[in-house]
Amino acid sequence: MASLRKWLLTGLLVIVPGVITAGVLNWIVGTLDQTLLILPDAWQPDKLLGFHIPGFGVVLTLLILLIVGAVASNFAGRKLVQWGDALVHRIPVVRSIYSSVKQVSDTLFAESGNAFRKAVLVQWPREGVWTLAFVTGAPSGEVAAYLYDGFVSVYVPTTPNPTGGYFVMLRRSDCVELDMSVDTALKYIVSMGVVAPADHVPASFRTQ
Structure with a gap:
């Protein structure tokens, strides 16, 4: 029985990561394939070729992103984007959402953005309980007028799904900055602490 249990657990360790990875990739490819719906029915590859091409939507999405990026990177493209932004900002309701x-997208994806650039340790949800979080910026505007004592904006993700979480503002002195990368911290969070970061002691601790 001990051998059977060992073989079963070993089989799970081998199969489960592959099955989950294949399922996630299948979902991503299937979702991106939906971009083909923007084409007229007569132009659908399935109709033209007579058979379905899995992953063609991925290629089409990447192609569209590259073309839009190339156009928006030159002078004329930037002017066109600015004109479009100005037009959208004239539409009530739509302008607030847009x-x-x-x-948010400019902050997350721009090369000069600072979102999710620093992993920190914070006490959450109460004092004495620690978790990983990410510094997303600093309070500004009216909020900064009330929080004037060195506060930072922090995102505390949930486990194992880091897309959900809490936005809090904490004193900078209450956040312990870590040397680990954002990717490493995310893996640590998603794995619920199972995939621990490599042993690393900051220089400030080594000199103590």
């Missing part, structure tokens, strides 16, 4: 989404 402005919020654009500000």
Whole structure:
């Protein structure tokens, strides 16, 4: 029985990661394949070729992103984007949604953005309980007028799904900055602490 249990667990360790990875990739490819729906029915590859091409939507999505990026990177493209932004900002309701989404996307994806650039340790949800979090910026505007004592904006992700979490503002002195990369911290969070980061002691601790 001990051998059977060992073989069963070993089989799970081998099969489960592969099955989950294949399932996630299949979902991603299937979702991106939906981009083909923007084409007229007569232009659908399935209709033209007579058979389905898995992953063609992925190629089409990447192609569209590259073309849009190339166009928006030159002078004329930037002017066109600015004109489009100005037009959207004239539409009630739509402008508030668009402005919020654009500000978040610019912060997350822009090369000069600082979102999720630093992993920190914070006490959450109460004092004495520690978790990993990410510094996303600093309070500004009216909020900064009340929080004037060195506060930072922090995102505390949930486990094992880091896309959900809490936005809090903490004193910078209450956040312990870590040397680990954001990717390493995310793996640590998603794995619920199973995939621990490599042993690393900051220089400040080694000299003590």
